[in-house]
Amino acid sequence: MRKKINIGFILIVLMMFCSVPQTSAAYNDWHNGYATYTGSGYSGGAFLLDPIPSNMEITAINPRDLNYGGVNSALAGAYLQVEGPGGKTIVYVTDLYPEGPSGALDLSPNAFRKIGNMKDGKINIKWRIVKAPITGRLTYRIKEGSSRWWAAIQVRNHKYPVMKMEYNQDGKWIKMEKMGYNHFVSTHLGTRSLKVRITDIRGKVVRDTIPKLPKYGTSQAYTVRGSIQFPD
Incomplete structure (x- = not known):
């Protein structure tokens, strides 16, 4: 009986240990x-x-x-x-x-x-x-084929790596998916200018506005100047 209790206790401890979230390495670790x-x-x-x-x-x-x-x-x-x-x-x-x-x-x-x-x-x-040795504000590359129905947007000239991009639609922040080719993608983005919220690897958040997207898919990529930059 005692042996069974000890085994049960060990299993409980192991389960508790395994359930503790593992700490990720800091972004600026060597x-x-x-x-x-x-x-x-x-x-x-x-x-x-x-x-x-x-x-x-x-x-x-x-x-x-x-x-x-x-x-x-x-x-x-x-x-x-x-x-x-x-x-x-x-x-x-x-x-x-x-x-x-x-x-x-x-x-x-x-x-x-x-x-x-x-x-x-x-x-x-x-x-x-x-920190990137850059000056100026963020810029955005709008990938070819982008429109109000589907768009791929890349953030450039950022001081630290960009992890997350969202846009506001009817008061709700909608997360865009970051793709392997370094663009944030979403669908049905609307007919107005895009209010975006961008988060860097440190957790710093900035907000900006991107002019409304083309009605139909653009044949070439183009760049838009932003009005903000991440803090140091």
Whole structure:
């Protein structure tokens, strides 16, 4: 009888332990991994951030770190401080490194050269998210094919990675789905200008207004200037 009670008690303790929510890593924690280098990512990257200046230091990122917090492409457009055996630098996340394990980055050659020896081809690194070295306000890329019936909207020029976007319809905030190609998507967005609410990786929230969408699907993507920026 005593043995059964002990087993039952152990099971209860285990169940209580398993039910405790696991704490996620902080957004700006250091990540350990390796870096390789590639000349791609400046045009046609997975996150549709073109055009990207040819002299910019950029990187592709592994899928696990990309989708931070379970959000698709959470770190798309982020800026990372990367440290290697030869120094440190800051890179812009523009593409996916599909075969890379957790912690791995595929840097542009100009970035790799600053932190390691090109002859090595692969070096140990650590990196973390930092505030983007940008100025000005948010901008929005409205993807081709967007209309009042279906739209894909990308947030650009943000100080920290964007995790969530909502729009207001009849006093209700409606969450848009973030896609792997770094756009927020929804349907039946209405005929008026869009009041949007945007949340970054730190939980900071800003509100802005996007001019009303085309009646019919736009044949080309276009960009809209925002009126707000995330606080430091």
